[in-house]
Amino acid sequence: MIEPDLIRDEELEKLLIEIAELYGYDFTQYSKASIKRRVNRICVIDKFTSFAELRYQLIKQPSYLQRFIEEITVNVTEMFRDPSFYKALRDDVFPQLGTYPIIRIWLAGCSTGEEVYSLAIIAKETNLIQKTLFYATDINPSVLEKARDGIFPLSQMKLYSENYINSGGLKNFSDYYTANYDFARFNDDLKQKMIFSTHNLVSDRSFNEFQLIICRNVLIYFDKDLQAKVFKLFDDSLEHLGFLGLGSKETLRFSQLDKHYHQISTEKIWRKQKEDKRLIKSNHF
Amino acid sequence: MDTIFLIGGSAGSLKVLLEVLPELSANLTFPIIIILHRKGYVDSQLVNLLNAKTSLNVIEPDDKEPLSPGNIYLAPPDYHLLLEQDKTISLDFSEKFNFSRPSIDITFSSAVKIFKENTFALILSGANADGVEGLKAVKANNGTTLAQNPITAEVNYMPLQAITQSKIDFVLNPSEIAAFINKLNVS
Structure with a gap:
């Protein structure tokens, strides 16, 4: 209908x-x-x-x-969705994050967790997982339960494995999970650094400073004013030179933040500019 | 900018678009939105391919992109394309509809809520019944409905469904489509 x-x-x-x-x-x-x-x-x-x-x-x-x-709330997600986005994270973003003593990543709107496990796999393969904390939040408590479990339908693994390979994955994807009947249970070592919590982007405030914030296909459901408010929240929560990753059709282009951020590749990944550069820029424009 | 021209197509409709686009007037006074069912991978090529065929700007829009006259918006793969009151595009990654994302029905019925009787909706070749409900919504709001002449369609199922299940105002051959669109231009 x-x-x-x-x-x-x-x-x-x-x-x-x-x-x-x-x-x-x-x-x-x-x-x-x-x-x-x-x-x-x-x-x-x-x-x-x-x-x-x-x-x-x-x-x-x-x-x-x-x-x-x-x-x-739309809870459609997959592992390594848009492999080229994850490839850019692996090749361009994680090596930069490696220079920090502790890496804090916020995945806002994590849904059932497929993305946070994807990030953990990249962190593991770039040898950064030990010093990384993944904050995965969602408005919806019941999806967080699923995310915490890290158990996904086995029927999806073929697609996820292809995405993983296309994103530059180095291993056998099946090494990361144990198949049990119709489900794939992801390994505990991926989960150790994950913190799951409810967070409402509409009403809750910033709760930490991060070097990377990822929020994909959430903002498309918000109107322009709310988007602007959430971009401000992300800006307040991002360290200088931190990275912001959005969904493949989301953009900072129509936002006030645009002039303080630099898109680092053809993927939807922006880097926050240093304060002094921001001043210079704002003087010019 | 009060008018919108919507084109929905599936299997066999790319060929028609490649024939229509070069004939479109270079200064259209309204936007066109194209919803094509396509398989995930050859995407960026498709927008380039269409761009090469017309002096109009073919865009695969981001979310919140404002509609501008003379632009052709190609629905991005894997998103439904909706329109807001302020004539910006909203993208939506919710469930497939008619096994399709983007779904022609969803865009047609969303657009007609905004553009009302100034909505033109055309169904091209395809093997799916997507579009029929959308055409009904267009008609219910006094918009104009069009279908490719099924005889000329590579796959005639979709235009046939459109013609038999909804009220179609114009049945056009591919060679007549561009002229029809150009005539809607307001000077």
Whole structure:
């Protein structure tokens, strides 16, 4: 079914405000076109015949909120998705990170964890895993449980293995997991440096300084104002000369931050400029 | 910029685009959005290939890219392309629709919410029924629907579905498409 106009813009707006006030989860600045599709989809899946029914359920049944968040946020991910992005991390970013005594990486919107395990594999192969901390956060607590377990469907391993090889992987991908029935359980040595926590990019603040922040295919669901706010959060959380990695169709181009960041390759990876360069730049423009 | 021209296609539609693009007027006063089903890998080549065929600018847009007249936007592989009220592009990596991402239905029905009766939507050759629901949404909002003449299509399933399941205003041969688009130009 394609967006039957079950939902009117004003009604949706009102519901999102109610949810923010009742539960503290603020979706009011999510991109309109997309969230309307998501809300419509949940009406179809959970067989609500009207928007009022969904609203009633959400307001009267706090336990339903978790379900709503799971369906509203898109949790589609894979290991080494966009292999060329991971190749650029391996070849251009990790060697630079190696100069720091401790490396702190923030993966914002980590979903079920496929990306953080990909990063850990690169850190291991570049001999940096011992001094790296991976902070993996998501708005949704139930995906974090899965991420912590590091157990992914065995059926995906063929694709992930191809992605891994295309990203410059050096080993046998199957060395990193143990196959058990239909699942692949990733090795504990990859997990040792991972810290999982809920973090809401809309409402929570910076919690550390990082040399690398990766946030892929999360910002596409936010409107421009919210994007600007999150870019500011990333800027506040990134050391000078730190790196910011975005999804393949996300960009700093339409953001205020653009002039303080330098895109390091054709991949969506930017490097924060040194303070003095930023001053020079801002004097010029 | 009140008008939008949408083109959806699958198997066999690249050939049509390569015929249409060189004939398009160099100063179109509205944007065109192309949604093509394609396999992941030859992507960057596709945008280059289309660019080489026209003096218009063919772009594979980033998220939040504003629409500009005279630009041709090619939906990036693996994302649904939606439009916002302020005429910027929103990309969305949610579930496939009709086994497709990008889905023609999703872009057509999103665009018509913004451009209403000034939406033109054309379905080309293909082996999938994606597009039919989108055409219905365009029609329901008094937009204009078009399909490639199935006789001229390499794979006629998609234009046939469009014609039999939704109300199509114009059935065009590939050689007639560019002239139709150019005539929409407002001086």
